[in-house]
Amino acid sequence: MPKVQFIDPSVARQAGEITFNPIPVNQYAKTVAEEKANFSNDDFLRIYHDMVVIREFETMLNLIKTTGEYSGVPYDHPGPAHLSAGQEAAAVGMAYTLTVDDFIFGSHRSHGEILAKGLSAIQKLNDADLMRIMETFFNGTVLNVVKKDFKGTTKQLGRRFLIYGTLAEIFARETGFNKGLGGSMHAFFTPFGVYPNNAIVGGSGDISVGAALYKKINRKPGMVVANIGDASMACGPVWEGLSFASMDQFNELWEGDMKGGLPVIFNVMNNQYGMGGQTCGETMGYGKVARIGAGVNPEQMHAERVDGYNPLAVIDAYRRKRQLIEEKKGPILLEILTYRYSGHSPSDASSYRSKEEIEAWQAQDSIASFGKSLVDAKITDQKTLDSVWADIKQIMVEMLKLSINDEVSPRMDIRKRPEQIGEMIFSNQSVDKMEDRIPEVNHPMAENPRVIQISKKERFAFDADGKPFSKMKQYQLRDGIFDAIVDRFYKDPTLVAYGEENRDWGGAFAVYRGLTEALPYHRLFNSPISEASIVGTAIGYAMCGGRVIPEIMYCDFLGRCGDEVFNQLPKWQAMSGNVLKMPVVLRVSVGSKYGAQHSQDWTSLVAHIPGLKVVFPVTPYDAKGLMNSALQGTDPVVFFESQRVYDIGEQFHKGGVPEGYYEIPFGEPDVKREGKDVTILTIGATLYRALEAAKILEQKYGMSAEVIDARSLVPFNYEKVVASVKKTGRIIVSGDATSRGSFLNELARNITELAFDYLDAPPVVVGSRNWITPAYELEEAFFPQPEWFIDAIHEKIVPLKGHISGQNFSDLEQIRRAKLGV
């Protein structure tokens, strides 16, 4: 809460009422004749053409799925096909006015939107730019297929390019827009302003807001349209996206030209069904989607329902809404009423709706009625319309034949290059800044109070005699993270950071203290307490070209952004065919002392998901070096921190934490203490308890323990650990995660395989108990303690003379616990 905003109790407590303005519903009432001033005859025909392209494209896929052929061309497509026949006017109307710089995001049912926006972009691009886009995309791979033996205009070539690229992508061909790695539900083509479609319902609801945030903060032209469905309005992430997009601070606190709303339109394609659930009357309560706008902000999101069966009505709405976006009055909610003829997917028999209902909507078919109105208005004749159909049917057959021809449209050769997909999971680039311009800051870095304060600190924890400096004097772990982040803020103009309490508070754990002074509002701000939108918007921000540090405070809140962290953040680099980069550093803090929902180490959950890099530094030196690497890279990094050690000084790196910039490569574990009798490999702050255990082992049992800090989970280089095990023959793997299913077991398994012949005992996992985290006072029964290491060695590795175990590491107990599931 910023101090400039005074909450006056006498105002806040005043009596009154909240009033709403009427929300327009299907208010467009113009005829074609009346619109002649706004559209040329060519324009009208182009609208008709684009709708037919979509109808025929979807018809083709439907026939392939249901009859195994189209126009006599047989093909088997085992993958998904969520079709939008019936929704053409909505898609074309939405895309018609959009510029190439306007971005659309979509859903699983977005073939129509891809084609509509693509055709719109082809129309608006000049031939040279269009040709350059096609020639440079994947070095002309897609273009070469459709260009061969073709003699038409560049725009006609563009149409072939669009239809073929989308179709080849749906059929998982390497010549598709995303090398066949996206498929039907994720296909997109960014040079035409078509951004990722999403197989998760509502997935674009927060990602698109991040794209709008990117456009606003980096002063990029254009707006963002989130094409989501009527059923997605029930999804948490969509609500979080709406809330994030409508934050007061854009108008109240952001300064200068940054003041004003986000350029985003939530375009709800209301086809009235969510799979088989009828949103109006059964599964939702809003009656009309546009109603929701009234609940979001005083502007009611400028919401209205538009008749999506009339393309001119939708175009009219977009012309008006664009005006509002340009006046910085976003976000906007548009409900485009439409209807899908096919089922959710070809396997859906539409048992949830009557034949009469479908026929009634088909009787008012948007293409047929629009065509009739054009003929009635004498803009064209039926013969011309028929020739449009004939032309499109011909190009569909031609593009289908090309896209299923294994020679011109091969699939990825995973036999020849079995690691090809693996090579696409990370982009592994080293980039100082995502864009070359001067970063906006409030003062030179050297004048920053925190920077000045840190410069006076002791960069090594101990003095020359080995005595520790006072905590206040020590350069702490939080200083290491701050150092790396502030440095990047002064290097990369696109870098933004946000999350809960990130600004005035300086972050709940004081990492960002001092950043508020250094940065304008739009580079560091507080978000709503809604982790899905924090991470989701960061994904959108990064995929458009920015670098971003979202922060979700407690690790336990990862569940709140589960889809964003598990399905979106890790997947888009590979799923895009490496078109997109994802330079997102997600800061996650592992708690302690705060009980069951604020003290969990969930590193294992994210390490399980392919496509995320995962690090967990616990010394100031490592924290700064790994944060520098994270911020220099182009891949999504989940950066774990531990609340146990934010104030810890550097105890290992000789000479202390360097003042200048340095990087620590991901994946390299670090030997924190050398030894020869047993290796202890730790993840996170457990390191310090392992070091205490090493001291006990040495003093009481004459054993010398080698303690290795994993530092990274993904990637991870086993060589150093295996070398240590070759020396000691014994290893304990430890961390604070509950041990069942944890990454500790992954480490133990790999070490067993890689060093089996050198092992004197099986690797032993010392993790937390499979319980809820109890109160701080009881934590010693839950988290690994120094004595547990001794017990584990005594019981599992080598019996220690005179040792009496406090923890039961026996085989019988192991079996008993597993039987009970605790």
Add this chain to the structure above:
Amino acid sequence: MAFVVIMPKQGQSVESCIITEWNKKKGDQVKKGDLLFAYETDKASFEEEAAVEGTLLELFYETGDEVPVLTNVCVIGAPGEPVDAFRPGGAVTEIIETIETIEINGTIETNGTSPVAQSVGSGAISPRAKNLAEKEGVQLDGITGSGPGGRIIEQDVKAVINSHPKTTPLARKIAGEEQLQPASQGSGLGGSVKAKDLTAINPIYSNDFEIKKLSNMRKLIAKAMHQSLQNSAQLTHHLGADARRMLELRRKVKKANDNGYPVNITLNDMVCFAVVKALRKFPQANAHFLGDSVKYFNKIHLGIAVDTERGLMVPAIRNADDLSIQGLSNQMREIAASCRKGAINPELLSSEAASFTVSNLGNYGVELFTPVINLPQVGILGVNTIVPRPKDLGDGAYGFVPYIGLSLTYDHQALDGGEATRFLKQIATEIENLEFEL
């Protein structure tokens, strides 16, 4: 101090033995080496001797009892010493009692390390310990593991290593590879065990044999000889040559030597000289058989079998056909000396270096033998001792004439019987008509 006699473990798979006879009874005085009892496994019978002197205090088993190996069988000691502690079964009870005590004391509420509950069974060994044992040549029988549940871990193997004398790296390697035991006292520096000190000693029985590693030389010979017989079609023809001419020449040489003639031309030199001459006429015998082709030599490189302390060596005398008998004699002497000194050029020892070989066992009195070809050569001449044989001297008169036996082994793959016979006969003819000037 009471000494316990256990039932020895006779081999990996033996779990128990049956006592077939007691040679002593309870109360008997026994001396070191006295026979205590006989026992048998399903495969063999054995006897157990007393390792110490004393009174046989107790017998835990009787004749006919089946006794698990490594179980206490009897106790030798001073009269009056208690023996119950050694009674089989007693020890286990004791361990269990110990555990109960701990539990009653309540020092731990969990069941802790329990050798009974957690026993991983005898013979469990960590991969690291196993590898170390193999590398260091440590036998694991009888070692008690100190790891959890009695698992043998690295420190147990190290303890065994430290209790043994130092072993050279080669000895360690060989012991590990061949399951040999180091002697308790080695012959190397400071008593360290060298490879030659390794034996397959059974620690319980005395050894009645000794296993020695083959020298590399022996290995090579073994391999070459075995391969020769495996890979060619060898057969031997025997034929005698009248040796009178040769013996006469030998007498002349001796006499000349007495008068200061420098070259001692032996009978062997003469045979070799005759062989060289015969080979000139039978180039098909001066050859290597190469499977799909035959290599005929323009020159004659004569292989000479030399008996040395290290084993048989067959150096080649290159270009023997260029030499006079004196030259041949000199070279043969020199080359044999080099072999015995170990100073021979190894290239000359290769079977490819010679085109034909002569092996002379005549001076040992061998009358007939079948020499083995040095492949890829096609023949080898064995030279036997000279024996008197009756000969038709003409006119119905028979007399005993000294004959030297010649045994030609040839590879039938390369030569036919007729050719070989004619070649052998040619050698005999050359011997019988030998001539040279002194």
